[in-house]
Amino acid sequence: MAQKPSIPKGTRDFGPAEMARRNYIFDTIRSVYALYGFRQIETPAMENLSTLMGKYGEEGDKLLFKILNSGDFLRGIDANELSGEGSPKLAAQLCEKGLRYDLTVPFARYVVQHREELTLPFRRFQIQPVWRADRPQKGRYREFYQCDADVVGSDSLLNEVELMQIVDEVFRRFGIRVCIKINNRKILTGIAEIIGQADKIVDITVAIDKLDKIGLDNVNAELAEAGIPADAIEKLQPIIQLSGSNADKLATMRAVLKDSEIGLKGIDEVEFVLNQFAAVTAPSLQGRAGGGSSLEFDLTLARGLNYYTGCIFEVKALDVEIGSITGGGRYDNLTGIFGMPGLSGVGISFGADRIYDVLNQLDLYPKEVSTATQLLFVNFGEAEAAYALPAVAACRQAGIRTEIYPDAAKMKKQMQYANAREIPFVALAGESEMAEGKFTLKNMTTGEQQLISASEIARIIQS
Amino acid sequence: MAQKPSIPKGTRDFGPAEMARRNYIFDTIRSVYALYGFRQIETPAMENLSTLMGKYGEEGDKLLFKILNSGDFLRGIDANELSGEGSPKLAAQLCEKGLRYDLTVPFARYVVQHREELTLPFRRFQIQPVWRADRPQKGRYREFYQCDADVVGSDSLLNEVELMQIVDEVFRRFGIRVCIKINNRKILTGIAEIIGQADKIVDITVAIDKLDKIGLDNVNAELAEAGIPADAIEKLQPIIQLSGSNADKLATMRAVLKDSEIGLKGIDEVEFVLNQFAAVTAPSLQGRAGGGSSLEFDLTLARGLNYYTGCIFEVKALDVEIGSITGGGRYDNLTGIFGMPGLSGVGISFGADRIYDVLNQLDLYPKEVSTATQLLFVNFGEAEAAYALPAVAACRQAGIRTEIYPDAAKMKKQMQYANAREIPFVALAGESEMAEGKFTLKNMTTGEQQLISASEIARIIQS
Numbered sequence: 028m029a030q031k032p033s034i035p036k037g038t039r040d041f042g043p044a045e046m047a048r049r050n051y052i053f054d055t056i057r058s059v060y061a062l063y064g065f066r067q068i069e070t071p072a073m074e075n076l077s078t079l080m081g082k083y084g085e086e087g088d089k090l091l092f093k094i095l096n097s098g099d100f101l102r103g104i105d106a107n108e109l110s111g112e113g114s115p116k117l118a119a120q121l122c123e124k125g126l127r128y129d130l131t132v133p134f135a136r137y138v139v140q141h142r143e144e145l146t147l148p149f150r151r152f153q154i155q156p157v158w159r160a161d162r163p164q165k166g167r168y169r170e171f172y173q174c175d176a177d178v179v180g181s182d183s184l185l186n187e188v189e190l191m192q193i194v195d196e197v198f199r200r201f202g203i204r205v206c207i208k209i210n211n212r213k214i215l216t217g218i219a220e221i222i223g224q225a226d227k228i229v230d231i232t233v234a235i236d237k238l239d240k241i242g243l244d245n246v247n248a249e250l251a252e253a254g255i256p257a258d259a260i261e262k263l264q265p266i267i268q269l270s271g272s273n274a275d276k277l278a279t280m281r282a283v284l285k286d287s288e289i290g291l292k293g294i295d296e297v298e299f300v301l302n303q304f305a306a307v308t309a310p311s312l313q314g315r316a317g318g319g320s321s322l323e324f325d326l327t328l329a330r331g332l333n334y335y336t337g338c339i340f341e342v343k344a345l346d347v348e349i350g351s352i353t354g355g356g357r358y359d360n361l362t363g364i365f366g367m368p369g370l371s372g373v374g375i376s377f378g379a380d381r382i383y384d385v386l387n388q389l390d391l392y393p394k395e396v397s398t399a400t401q402l403l404f405v406n407f408g409e410a411e412a413a414y415a416l417p418a419v420a421a422c423r424q425a426g427i428r429t430e431i432y433p434d435a436a437k438m439k440k441q442m443q444y445a446n447a448r449e450i451p452f453v454a455l456a457g458e459s460e461m462a463e464g465k466f467t468l469k470n471m472t473t474g475e476q477q478l479i480s481a482s483e484i485a486r487i488i489q490s
Numbered sequence: 491m492a493q494k495p496s497i498p499k500g501t502r503d504f505g506p507a508e509m510a511r512r513n514y515i516f517d518t519i520r521s522v523y524a525l526y527g528f529r530q531i532e533t534p535a536m537e538n539l540s541t542l543m544g545k546y547g548e549e550g551d552k553l554l555f556k557i558l559n560s561g562d563f564l565r566g567i568d569a570n571e572l573s574g575e576g577s578p579k580l581a582a583q584l585c586e587k588g589l590r591y592d593l594t595v596p597f598a599r600y601v602v603q604h605r606e607e608l609t610l611p612f613r614r615f616q617i618q619p620v621w622r623a624d625r626p627q628k629g630r631y632r633e634f635y636q637c638d639a640d641v642v643g644s645d646s647l648l649n650e651v652e653l654m655q656i657v658d659e660v661f662r663r664f665g666i667r668v669c670i671k672i673n674n675r676k677i678l679t680g681i682a683e684i685i686g687q688a689d690k691i692v693d694i695t696v697a698i699d700k701l702d703k704i705g706l707d708n709v710n711a712e713l714a715e716a717g718i719p720a721d722a723i724e725k726l727q728p729i730i731q732l733s734g735s736n737a738d739k740l741a742t743m744r745a746v747l748k749d750s751e752i753g754l755k756g757i758d759e760v761e762f763v764l765n766q767f768a769a770v771t772a773p774s775l776q777g778r779a780g781g782g783s784s785l786e787f788d789l790t791l792a793r794g795l796n797y798y799t800g801c802i803f804e805v806k807a808l809d810v811e812i813g814s815i816t817g818g819g820r821y822d823n824l825t826g827i828f829g830m831p832g833l834s835g836v837g838i839s840f841g842a843d844r845i846y847d848v849l850n851q852l853d854l855y856p857k858e859v860s861t862a863t864q865l866l867f868v869n870f871g872e873a874e875a876a877y878a879l880p881a882v883a884a885c886r887q888a889g890i891r892t893e894i895y896p897d898a899a900k901m902k903k904q905m906q907y908a909n910a911r912e913i914p915f916v917a918l919a920g921e922s923e924m925a926e927g928k929f930t931l932k933n934m935t936t937g938e939q940q941l942i943s944a945s946e947i948a949r950i951i952q953s
Contacts, residue, residue, distance in 0.1 A: 031603055032602055032603055034533070034538065034599075040534070040604065041531060041532040046531060046532060047530075050530070061891055062886050063886065064866075066506035071497050072535060075498055078495055089560070090560075092536075092558075094555050094557055095555075095585055098576070101575060106572075109564070111564070113559075113561070121558060136495045137503055140494055140497075146911055148907075150893070160560040183896035413769065416770045417770065419770075423659075427525075433652075447609040
């Protein structure tokens with residue numbers, strides 16, 4: 028036998044059991060998005076490289092999967108280019124197209140391209156795979172799904188509130204208890220402003236984040252090491268030791284940032300979102316199943332992407348050790364890169380792969396998730412199969428997922444098939460059943476058997 | 491403003507209205523597949539080129555989208571290769587991976603790779619996009635979805651019968667009247683055998699297919715032109731003029747093919763499928779809505795793909811002029827290309843793009859297909875919005891797709907938004923409604939307005 032075929036590293040096959048679970052995740056997110064008035068779009072897997080290049084930094088450009096031009100792909104390329112290493116510049120000559128790297132840039136491209144057809148504010152969601160030539164490792168894939176929702180064309184903070192409600196509702200439906208962390212880029216800018224260290228904001232948030240682990244002295248030492256002067260570190264003390272309720276923290280920050288207009292703006296924004304979210308979720312919590320999310324102001328939340336300009340958020344599962352399972356924020360000029368400035372947007376992205384892992388670890392998949400076969404008719408031969416086929420059709424018409432074993436194989440083999448497939452009911456009709464116009468229905472869990480007419484089968488399985 | 495961004499030729503963006511319709515198509519096919527015990531899998535967009543190359547003929551190899559290797563893609567490539575035209579051989583050195591071209595080869599790869607985990611017979615379905623570097627033209631795209639179902643590991647013709655039932659059920663649900671054409675490769679082989687012209691079978695079926703248009707004499711002239719000797723053409727006469735019911739045609743063919751063992755086997759197979767399908771669909775047709783498909787033995791059906799070995803089928807819409815909207819057949823050795831011989835399979839593939847066109851032309855989409863917003867709350871300002879938010883949440887909890895306009899924009903602008911989005915209900919609460927603890931609910935279709943409490947809104951919209 029030849030060598031077993033395989034798939035590219037970092038990619039995955041999804042078998043039937045995994046697919047049922049993944050569909051449950053996507054369907055849940057999709058229906059909540061729709062409930063909030065978001066509408067689905069899809070964009071092509073391939074975008075022009077000119078759309079993608081330069082949007083994810085130099086490193087991102089390297090991680091784009093590029094598609095070799097069809098036909099004579101060497102035409103018009105200078106021979107000198109073809110020596111030495113395969114450079115990014117040469118790649119861009121050999122390839123006009125690339126696979127999408129995320130859903131945000133294609134969405135920005137979509138908005139600009141279709142702007143005449145769109146009614147603003149435009150609320151869209153999109154659930155599609157993306158591809159990145161990252162080094163594959165545990166939990167990091169070269170093909171994975173993103174589940175994004177964005178509103179563009181509205182500055183209102185109500186959008187932020189609604190996105191938090193969506194997060195709350197989705198994880199409530201999953202039964203996953205989460206904490207939503209919220210911060211605001213304007214607050215971070217304000218901090219940098221008051222200590223006069225605009226370029227050190229990442230060092231600062233990273234150091235503050237370590238407070239619990241390494242203690243105050245070590246945090247201050249790290250800040251000094253990062254080149255932050257002593258007087259600035261002094262000013263940072265109330266920020267580093269920020270604690271208490273959301274209201275406490277906001278009050279402290281308001282005092283610290285009193286001289287920074289943009290910083291105070293950030294405080295106002297976070298306060299609005301926290302208050303509105305509390306007002307809206309409090310009554311609806313009554314009498315509802317599931318977790319209920321807490322929303323927490325977290326100054327150490329920075330998020331890597333440079334395009335965020337306002338509120339930013341991230342979601343952590345409370346009962347599983349895993350990174351952020353959802354994130355997002357406001358950006359003020361995403362479509363500017365395609366020549367359409369001044370369009371503000373805010374969005375979130377659910378991390379389907381990590382949510383899959385959390386649901387698995389907590390064993391939270393509902394039983395009904397499976398779309399597997401419910402009933403198998405055993406096949407004893409041509410005459411018996413012909414006798415069974417109308418009953419098979421009737422069961423399907425009643426909505427029961429039904430199979431008839433296609434071959435008249437040995438009984439043992441057919442029962443093994445039912446067991447391996449975890450089919451809960453098996454129907455049999457041999458000579459004696461046929462003589463009576465009936466079927467033997469076997470419950471594979473209890474072993475119980477009963478002799479019944481075809482019309483009773485569906486009713487029994489459904490009950 | 492910069493030049494509008496665009497997408498690669500032959501690819502498409504799908505907006506919200508198209509997505510709702512496409513999801514309706516995919517969901518319908520998916521639920522019928524599941525009803526018949528087929529289970530969903532997904533495979534990666536990228537396969538190793540070694541998996542794809544040589545499976546679709548020389549032309550197919552050229553139509554594969556190939557992905558440039560990451561990093562130094564020129565490493566190890568002989569400089570001499572880099573002059574002249576970009577050859578397929580060089581492409582295979584620059585690229586290890588390609589985008590899948592169909593779902594059949596990845597499925598065969600999946601079966602071989604996962605054979606230890608699979609219980610045979612394995613019934614899988616798969617709904618994913620495929621990519622082909624074809625010249626784009628009307629109705630032909632470089633990215634399009636396929637919706638395949640296959641059974642592997644069973645020789646039984648019951649599988650063919652069930653696939654015909656699936657076709658019947660899917661188009662019944664769509665409300666599209668169709669004719670399913672069936673033929674068998676063994677019959678075509680038998681015909682070639684009895685006239686001693688094994689290599690002329692395509693010319694023969696093409697010529698026969700023109701009978702209605704050009705008449706018998708011209709068909710015979712074409713056959714002679716194709717190099718078929720007079721005595722063979724003589725033997726073909728009953729085949730060319732084949733007519734009558736399925737039973738008539740089978741009887742004629744049985745006589746013609748009496749000396750061809752394989753030909754008679756093909757007749758038997760078609761007869762079995764026709765009879766069983768008639769037996770199974772006849773009773774279930776009673777009292778059911780929708781079209782009801784006819785199954786017709788059509789000797790001119792050949793289908794291009796070389797891997798078919800038994801029954802082949804194609805579906806035509808009766809009320810729209812369009813090519814085949816579904817097709818499939820039996821293949822006996824698909825996994826042999828990956829070193830796993832002897833596994834027979836049979837499958838079908840629904841053409842989602844053409845079905846989309848047919849449903850559009852016949853205006854057959856059900857009203858409920860839309861997942862658009864049902865209710866918009868107008869936003870008069872911060873206090874009014876805060877008053878509305880609990881009602882918004884309650885409506886969503888009742889399952890109504892609800893939005894609140896995020897900005898306190900002019901009333902006119904908000905109503906224009908509701909109109910453009912075709913939102914059927916708008917709720918308003920200004921000073922007077924708030925004083926009474928109520929909302930004005932406006933039916934955008936009738937113009938009717940009523941003053942009601944928040945708890946009544948959901949009930950009225952749902953009724």
